[in-house]
Amino acid sequence: MFNLLIVEDDERIAALVKRGLEEHGYTVTVAYDGISGRKLALNNAFDLIITDIVLPKMDGLDLCREIRSEKPGIPIIMLTALGTTDDKVEGFDAGADDYLVKPFEFRELHVRIRALLKRQNSNKNTQGFLLKYADLEMNLHTKIVKRNNKEISLTPKELNLLQYMMQNPERVLSRVEIAEDVWATTFDTGTNFIDVYINYLRKKIDRDFDTKLIHTRPGLGFIFKKG
Missing domain, CATH: 3.40.50.2300 (Response regulator)
Structure with a gap:
């Protein structure tokens, strides 16, 4: 209960x-x-x-x-x-x-x-508490995110979105999937809040690093991968 x-x-x-x-x-x-x-x-x-x-x-x-x-x-x-x-x-x-x-x-x-x-x-019930991809890592227990050993401060929703992308690397994630799995809601085509949060993540995760991890696939969604 x-x-x-x-x-x-x-x-x-x-x-x-x-x-x-x-x-x-x-x-x-x-x-x-x-x-x-x-x-x-x-x-x-x-x-x-x-x-x-x-x-x-x-x-x-x-x-x-x-x-x-x-x-x-x-x-x-x-x-x-x-x-x-x-x-x-x-x-x-x-x-x-x-x-x-x-x-x-x-x-x-x-x-x-x-x-x-x-x-x-x-x-x-998640068994592994450390997510790693390229030089990015997230501790699921402490909620600490580091890239190239540099700690990155994220909001709770940014953490949830990044966790989802790190758990689903190298495949295209549609806005509908992200809305349902991260926000537990139906994607509203009249709003762009998912794109807003993708941009938030890019500024914190990618902007200061040569290798970009978050990529847009026009008309399809986003993909988390190296290069």
């Missing part, structure tokens, strides 16, 4: 989501403002957190950052009425694993929850 936290100031939405999740066997705790949500999140063992962005006392972005700094491994889904590419990037930069725009169907939220919990359990 999974233990979930909902941080949502709209009592009607919170009650609907709570009831739906409990019907599927989850244990659900609700907080109605960011400060209460932070206290519950940091003092209890939750398997996943769902938070609105616009909250009283502390907004969901700051809440996400504080949770992520203390508990980097816990999956976080953001709920919001804001759906532009910039809004999504801001949410992912704060540390969210997924982003769902209101209004949404409960069924879609449940699919996202199951995908993140499945990925979380898969990561826990």
Whole structure:
């Protein structure tokens, strides 16, 4: 049985989501403002957190950052009425694993929850803790990334994207695959947030090195390979 936290100031939405999740066997705790949500999140063992962005006392972005700094491994889904590419990037930069725009169907939220919990359990069961490709390495336990022994600072979402690419080297990864496997969401052709994060990674992983590892395949997607 999974233990979930909902941080949502709209009592009607919170009650609907709570009831739906409990019907599927989850244990659900609700907080109605960011400060209460932070206290519950940091003092209890939750398997996943769902938070609105616009909250009283502390907004969901700051809440996400504080949770992520203390508990980097816990999956976080953001709920919001804001759906532009910039809004999504801001949410992912704060540390969210997924982003769902209101209004949404409960069924879609449940699919996202199951995908993140499945990925979380898969990561826990990963046998090898050190990924290596060319002169790049990632420690899955410490989340430290180095290239040519130089440490590189990445956000949680950049780490997830790089991990996925390092685990799938030398094959073309479509935007649809990346959206589903890294963001646990359906790729929206109206946004370019995947390209935004690919560019973020390029600046940190490739820009200062002669050998480039992240390459674009026009019309197809991206490939992680030497040269």
